[in-house]
Amino acid sequence: QKEVEQDPGPLSVPEGAIVSLNCTYSNSAFQYFMWYRQYSRKGPELLMYTYSSGNKEDGRFTAQVDKSSKYISLFIRDSQPSDSATYLCAMKGGNTGKLIFGQGTTLQVKP
Amino acid sequence: GAVVSQHPSRVICKSGTSVKIECRSLDFQATTMFWYRQFPKQSLMLMATSNEGSKATYEQGVEKDKFLINHASLTLSTLTVTSAHPEDSSFYICSARETGRSSYNEQFFGPGTRLTVL
Numbered sequence: 001q002k003e004v005e006q007d008p009g010p011l012s013v014p015e016g017a018i019v020s021l022n023c024t025y026s027n028s029a030f031q032y033f034m035w036y037r038q039y040s041r042k043g044p045e046l047l048m049y050t051y052s053s054g055n056k057e058d059g060r061f062t063a064q065v066d067k068s069s070k071y072i073s074l075f076i077r078d079s080q081p082s083d084s085a086t087y088l089c090a091m092k093g094g095n096t097g098k099l100i101f102g103q104g105t106t107l108q109v110k111p
Numbered sequence: 112g113a114v115v116s117q118h119p120s121r122v123i124c125k126s127g128t129s130v131k132i133e134c135r136s137l138d139f140q141a142t143t144m145f146w147y148r149q150f151p152k153q154s155l156m157l158m159a160t161s162n163e164g165s166k167a168t169y170e171q172g173v174e175k176d177k178f179l180i181n182h183a184s185l186t187l188s189t190l191t192v193t194s195a196h197p198e199d200s201s202f203y204i205c206s207a208r209e210t211g212r213s214s215y216n217e218q219f220f221g222p223g224t225r226l227t228v229l
Contacts, residue, residue: 044155
């Protein structure tokens with residue numbers, strides 16, 4: 001079993017839709033949870049960074065962490081074609097601080 | 112701020128040759144840099160952690176003699192793929208963590224290097 005599971009999609013939505021992206025994980029030592037956006041053939045860029053359980057909002061993006069269920073989500077409101085990219089969840093904790101990534105979900109927002 | 116560059120962005124080489132990829136932190140010092148590999152439609156997999164002035168720490172299953180890492184300064188780490196083979200073709204991405212920051216602070220990622228071995 002992978003430490004972090006993420007549905008690779010692809011996910012296709014119309015412009016303006018609310019997008020929900022999710023990851024599950026198995027390691028209860030994870031304490032820091034991140035969402036990265038990666039455009040084709042580019043490096044990942046950090047979107048959201050959350051410590052422990054709870055919600056965090058930044059503009060059209062909301063990150064949720066439920067440590068009891070080992071489940072994290074990223075919501076994108078009023079999705080735009082420019083949001084089309086691969087979204088990677090990542091998490092770290094324990095002693096190493098090593099980042100563990102999900103497989104990434106490919107999102108396409110159609111105009 | 113917090114820009115990480117990689118060079119080259121794309122490289123094609125013949126099987127059996129060696130390829131060097133550079134990772135630079137442009138506006139901050141980075142004691143620790145990380146090297147990842149990403150296959151198509153797959154996640155980033157950590158290959159090794161590079162520390163300035165000391166030997167790199169390799170992840171399980173990564174051959175240290177094949178993937179040579181040198182972190183000679185606080186702004187530069189290099190990854191050399193020795194005797195490259197077609198199965199080494201991948202997208203190699205580095206990241207850097209600012210000196211003085213804890214392991215729980217953000218890593219800044221480079222744009223990646225696409226390696227194709229013929």
